[in-house]
Amino acid sequence: MKAEKWQKVASYQEKRADQVVRCHLCPHRCVLQQGAAGICKTRVNQSGTLYTTAYGNPCSLSIDPIEKKPLFHFMPGQPVFSLATGGCNFRCLNCQNWQISQVSPQSLNGYDLDPEALVQRAIGCNTSMIAFTYTEPTVFYEYMYDTARIARSKGLKVVWISNGYINREPLLDLCPYLDAANIDLKCFEDAMYRKLTGGRLQPVLDTLLTLKEKKIWLEITNLLIPGFSDNPEMITHMCEWLSANGFEDTPLHFSRFFPNYKLNDVPPTPAESLLEAKTIALKSGLKFVYIGNQPRLHGEDTVCPQCGHTLIQRYGYTVGTYEIQNGKCNRCGKSVPGIWHS
Numbered sequence: 001m002k003a004e005k006w007q008k009v010a011s012y013q014e015k016r017a018d019q020v021v022r023c024h025l026c027p028h029r030c031v032l033q034q035g036a037a038g039i040c041k042t043r044v045n046q047s048g049t050l051y052t053t054a055y056g057n058p059c060s061l062s063i064d065p066i067e068k069k070p071l072f073h074f075m076p077g078q079p080v081f082s083l084a085t086g087g088c089n090f091r092c093l094n095c096q097n098w099q100i101s102q103v104s105p106q107s108l109n110g111y112d113l114d115p116e117a118l119v120q121r122a123i124g125c126n127t128s129m130i131a132f133t134y135t136e137p138t139v140f141y142e143y144m145y146d147t148a149r150i151a152r153s154k155g156l157k158v159v160w161i162s163n164g165y166i167n168r169e170p171l172l173d174l175c176p177y178l179d180a181a182n183i184d185l186k187c188f189e190d191a192m193y194r195k196l197t198g199g200r201l202q203p204v205l206d207t208l209l210t211l212k213e214k215k216i217w218l219e220i221t222n223l224l225i226p227g228f229s230d231n232p233e234m235i236t237h238m239c240e241w242l243s244a245n246g247f248e249d250t251p252l253h254f255s256r257f258f259p260n261y262k263l264n265d266v267p268p269t270p271a272e273s274l275l276e277a278k279t280i281a282l283k284s285g286l287k288f289v290y291i292g293n294q295p296r297l298h299g300e301d302t303v304c305p306q307c308g309h310t311l312i313q314r315y316g317y318t319v320g321t322y323e324i325q326n327g328k329c330n331r332c333g334k335s336v337p338g339i340w341h342s
Helices: 115-124 135-154 168-177 191-199 201-213 231-244 270-284
Strands: 013-015 022-025 043-046 049-052 060-065 078-082 128-133 158-161 180-184 217-224 252-256 289-292 310-315 317-324
Touching: 013 049, 013 231, 022 049, 049 135, 078 115, 115 128, 115 135, 128 135, 135 158, 135 168, 168 201, 180 201, 191 201, 201 217, 217 231, 217 270, 231 270, 252 270
Parallel strands: 078 128, 128 158, 158 180, 180 217, 217 252, 252 289
Antiparallel strands: 013 022, 043 049, 060 078, 310 317
């Protein structure tokens, strides 16, 4: 493929002297000389104008259960059309999709789907939702934004699975076309954030607050990496911050780590660490706390916070019992935050 085919003038750029351009899409705010690409590998300075090279060339398409994102309080059991392009604005040591996230879009063999064709593909797959996921959707912002607008106009719900590393202006512009998001909160210490990802903590917290402000359905994932993000004191600070900032009803997913990418020498997360994290979160006032990637702990069921009745039983990505009606517990009538189907 010729890279030029997938290029489009990028949003949120500042042109400077001598054909230098600064990108204002994410908090890195890369300053790029002529011919240079940003940290994300998708935004390139060509003759003093910033272009995205990730427009209409997704490298991955799939139909997933919404639980895989993970989203547990948003249309449980429903399929979602999922896509990604190459590139990412993080350099996570534990990246699960490094083969596509740590390379430029034009280095991959992608599909040829403009936003209209992409939405029609989703509709043709009998899905009512479309998710931007797998890599980091922020870096293919223009493609995501145009697709989201068309998807919403066709009655599809739009889901954003992200590291949350985006500036406020582009996020506010995107919010009118979002129905739900899962933000990966990597850890709760800035120095560790920089070590694990190359990014900073505060911009991610700002994204959480903006999504809450705009009433986008939100769930949060925290991967517990032994020796990096599994410190009980750090987890306590994170959960106390979430509780103090009005996220008590926001589902929090503690996920088990498995050795990958540049952390192949780190062992999987012990079950005891996951259970301790859940206990800390519940004591901090968070009402919906889940454990992922560890089925034997049975930590993925949704339980009524008032009467303790199991409302949704999950087996991996499969939904079993479903006892929520009109957004309420079938047993005691307690309202359960989320976006539910009848």
